[in-house]
Amino acid sequence: MNYSDMVSETWRHGELGAAPHDYRALVRYATLAASSHNTQPWIFKLESNRIQVLPDLSRRCPAVDPDDHHLYASLGCATENLLLAAQAAGLKGLCRFDASTSGLQVDFEEAPAARSALFDAIPLRQCSRSEYDGAPLSAEELEQLQGAGHGDGVSVLLMTDADQKGLVADYVAKGNDAQFADPAWARELKSWIRFNGKEAVHSGDGLYGPATGNPDVPRWLGLLAMKGTFSARNQNKKDYRHIHSSSAIAVIYSETDDIPHWIEAGRCYQRLALQAAALGLRTAFINQPVEVGRLRPEFARAIGIDGRRPDLILRIGRGPEMPRSLRRPIGDVIR
Ligand SMILES: Cc1cc2nc3c(=O)[nH]c(=O)nc-3n(C[C@H](O)[C@H](O)[C@H](O)COP(=O)(O)O)c2cc1C
Structure with a gap:
């Protein structure tokens, strides 16, 4: 399959009604969730009336995510999609953290089928790393985004003032300075870049x-181009424009x-991003200040949430759709 065929095959609704207990159909929706570096660090174990969502530790990113926070948040993202798809298929999913696997156990029971606006938005959501129009x-x-983005022990802080955006942009720049100075971080990032559709x-x-705003090029050319452009200075300029x-x-x-709260934070992100997509809004992550460990507490203090863990940072607005990221076949993630 070529890239555009695979995009159409991936980013679509499927037939849930025809087979309400087709867990593979639910897993397909789960895999459309966000994941750090699009690593898709999840394994779905299908059992009778149950799906276990397990971490795939072979897909860790130790440089950007040394404590596996993002890996577990990604599990939460996938689980949220799974629960929304189950609800649309007439299954209520009861979800609990299983300390013996560090994963989630979702038990299903029959319920009236309910297709929510968030479920409908699953194929619309993407991380849109483009400039937005800045309109308020x-x-x-704002109320709908706030309502979608909180959970059990997890809250969302929405900031709209220019001063607050400036503060976030300053911390994103500090994060870029630290990350670009780390050769292990740069090596790991490059290993997850797919320079072209093939x-x-x-x-x-x-x-x-192209999903990150770069042209589709042969690998050798992409690596060569990065030699000239890959710098904290360039990234800071781009992020400043994007944030403002x-x-x-x-x-x-x-x-x-x-870990349970990191997973919950992922579920909250997924709901918030789906709510944004349902409202015709775009979202993209700017997580640098929470990825650099020494900046995290300082950032929390600066935005008034001292003592809490800032998990994920997003920007929200109206802007163009970006090229799509792809997913592995569901056969690769089912056990
Ligand atoms: C926990 C987590 C952290 C992420 N951090 C970043 C980030 O710092 N910068 C970024 O551009 N994207 C980030 N992403 C977005 C992923 O790269 C994105 O979800 C993945 O490439 C798949 O693309 P899609 O969400 O558009 O389908 C993050 C996603 C998750 C779940």
């Missing part, structure tokens, strides 16, 4: 160049810094 969001839009289709994972073009910045943060 309405009070109702590479993206071949692996079904990773960061497809956004209508709002959302920080998802937890009361407790542990």
Whole structure:
């Protein structure tokens, strides 16, 4: 399959009604969730009336994510999609953290089928790393985003002032300075870049160049181009423009810094991003200040959430759709 065929095959609704207990159909929706570097660090174990969502530790990113926070948040993202798809298929999913696997156990029971606006938005959501139009969001839009983005021990802080955006941009720049100075971080990032459609289709994972605003080029050319342009200075300029073009910045943060809350934070992100997509809004992550460990507490203090763990940072606004990222076949993630 070529890249555009694979995009159409991936980013679509499927037939849930025909086979309400087709767990593979639910897993397909789960895999459309976000994941750090598009690593898709999940395994789905299908059992009778149950799906276990397990971490795939072979897909860790130790440089950018040394404590596996993003890996577990990604599990939460996938689980949220799974629960929304189950609900649309007439199954209520009861979800609990299983300390013996560090994964989630979702038990299903029959329920009336309910197709929510968030479920409908699953194929619409993407990380849109483009410039937005900066237009303010309405009070109702902000309220809906706030409502979607909180969970058990997890809250969302929405910031819309220019001063607050400036503060976030300053911390993103500090994060870029630290990350670009770290050769292990740069090596790891490059290993997840798919410079062209052929590479993206071949692996079904990773960061497809055009989805991050770069042209589709042969690998050798992409690597050569990076030699001249890959710098904290360039990234800071781009992030500054992107942040100030956004209508709002959302920080998802937890009361407790542990795996169950990291997973919950991922579920909150997924709902918030789906709610944004349902409202015709775009979202993209700007996580640098929470990825660089020494900046995290300082950032939390600066935005008024001292003592809590800031998990994920997003910008929200209206802007163009970007090229799509791909997914691995579901056969590769089912056990
Ligand atoms: C926990 C987590 C952290 C992420 N961090 C970043 C980030 O710092 N910068 C970024 O551009 N994208 C980030 N992403 C977005 C992923 O790269 C994106 O979800 C993946 O490439 C798949 O693309 P899609 O969400 O558009 O389908 C993150 C995603 C997750 C779940």
